Amino acid sequence: IPRGLDEAVVRRCLAREAQTLIQLSQVQRWVHSVFFGGGTPSLASPLTIAAVLETVSQCARLAADAEVTLEANPTSAGASRLAGFRAAGVNRLSIGIQSVDDAELQLLGRDHTADEALRTLEEAKKLFPGRTSIDLIFGLPGQSVASWARGLERLLQLCDDHVSLYQLTLERGTSLFKLVQQGALPTPEQDMLAEMYEVARRMLQDAGFRQYEVSNFARNGALSTHNLSYWQGSQYIGIGPGAHGRFVPRGSGASLREARIQTLEPDNWMKEVLAWGHGTRKRVAQNPLDVLEEILALGLRTDVGIAHQHWLQFAPSLSLWDAFGASEEVKELEDQGLLLLDHRGLRCSWRGLAVLDSLLPTLLNQLQGGKGLSRHMQTTPSRQNP
Missing domain, CATH: 3.20.20.70 (Aldolase class I)
Structure with missing residues (x-):
C-alpha cells in the first residue's frame, strides 16, 4: 500500500478490480x-x-x-x-x-x-x-x-x-x-x-x-x-497498480489472449477503478506467434522444459519436431550439450540453463521462420486453460 493513501479505499479498489477482472476473464x-x-x-x-x-x-x-x-x-x-x-x-x-x-x-x-x-x-x-x-x-x-x-x-x-x-x-x-x-x-x-x-x-x-x-x-x-x-503459460489476472495479466476475455468473441497492464500511478489507478471497476491502462491482443514465443522463452527457463503435449495445447498444427527438429542451428546447440529435443520434449541441459539468454535468439528465429507457422497462425486460435 503506497504511503499516504487510505488503506480502506485501496482495499475496496483491490477487491472491486479483482471482481471485475475475474468476471471479464474466462476463469x-x-x-x-x-x-x-x-x-x-x-x-x-x-x-x-x-x-x-x-x-x-x-x-x-x-x-x-x-x-x-x-x-x-x-x-x-x-x-x-x-x-x-x-x-x-x-x-x-x-x-x-x-x-x-x-x-x-x-x-x-x-x-x-x-x-x-x-x-x-x-x-x-x-x-x-x-x-x-x-x-x-x-x-x-x-x-x-x-x-x-x-x-x-x-x-x-x-x-x-x-x-x-x-x-x-x-x-x-x-x-x-x-x-x-x-x-x-x-x-x-x-x-x-x-x-x-x-x-x-x-x-x-x-x-x-x-x-x-x-x-x-x-x-x-x-x-x-x-x-x-507462470512459466507454463497459464492465464493469470493482475490486479493493483502496475500489475500485468494474461487472459482471454469472456464474451468478446475473441479467442486470443490479451496482455494487460494496469495503471501504474496509485492515485490514477484508484480513480479508474472507482469509475469503471478496473484500472487497465493497456490491452494488447496476442496472436498465436506471440503466445508461442512466450511459451518457448518461459518454458525453457524450467529444468523440465516444454513437453510435446503441453506445446500442442497452444500449437495443435505445429509440433516441436516440426518447429525445431530439422534446424541445423538447433542441432548444433544439441551437439554442444546445451539443448535436448527428444521424446520428452524440448529443454535445456544443466549447462544450457546457465546460458539460456544466448540460446533463445536462435530458437525464436527458428520458430518465426519455421515451416508450418503461417498455416498454424491462420487456422489455429491460441488455446489456454484458465
Whole structure:
C-alpha cells in the first residue's frame, strides 16, 4: 500500500478490480495460486489480504489447497504481523532478504539490517514451515565470488526449502545507478557474474536443492505453484497498480489472449477503478506467434522444459519436431550439450540453463521462420486453460 493513501479505499479498489477482472476473464475452474507481490505488500494490513482472498473465493473457486504467497519485507513483517497474514489466508512467504551483509544492504538502499532479516526468517519458518522462500541478490559493486559464497553458505544453514537468486539490476534514478554510472563504484565483470551464479548453483545442489528454474531452487518438493503456472503459460489476472495479466476475455468473441497492464500511478489507478471497476491502462491482443514465443522463452527457463503435449495445447498444427527438429542451428546447440529435443520434449541441459539468454535468439528465429507457422497462425486460435 503506497504511503499516504487510505488503506480502506485501496482495499475496496483491490477487491472491486479483482471482481471485475475475474468476471471479464474466462476463469471458470479452480484458482490454484494467489500471489501478493510487486513492492512491499507486507506493508498492507492482514485485513486487506483477507478482503482480496474473500473476493477471489466469491467470484471464482479458490481451491482448498491453493498456494497463497505474500512477498514480505523484513522491516514490515514482525512476528505478530506474520501471524496475522497467516490467519488471513497466506500459506507461503517470500522474504526479500537480499544479503546478510549490512554494508551491501545499505548499498542497495534497503532499510533492514542483516539481523532483522534473519529474525524475520526464523519467525517465518515457525509460522510457514517448508513454505518460506528467500530472495538473494548477487553482482553487487565490490562483491567478490568469495564474499558472495560466504553469505550464501551462512544462509544455507538457516533457510527453509526455497531460494531465489537474482543478479543485480541497476534501476535508473537510484543513487546506486548514479554512483556506478559516475564510475565511483565498480561492478563485477561478466565472467565474475557467471562464476558467482555457477558457484551458487553448485552450493545449492550440494545442499539438496533442485534448480527447477533459472533463478529458483527448491528441496523437499517445495516448488512454487505460482512460479510453475507462470512459466507454463497459464492465464493469470493482475490486479493493483502496475500489475500485468494474461487472459482471454469472456464474451468478446475473441479467442486470443490479451496482455494487460494496469495503471501504474496509485492515485490514477484508484480513480479508474472507482469509475469503471478496473484500472487497465493497456490491452494488447496476442496472436498465436506471440503466445508461442512466450511459451518457448518461459518454458525453457524450467529444468523440465516444454513437453510435446503441453506445446500442442497452444500449437495443435505445429509440433516441436516440426518447429525445431530439422534446424541445423538447433542441432548444433544439441551437439554442444546445451539443448535436448527428444521424446520428452524440448529443454535445456544443466549447462544450457546457465546460458539460456544466448540460446533463445536462435530458437525464436527458428520458430518465426519455421515451416508450418503461417498455416498454424491462420487456422489455429491460441488455446489456454484458465
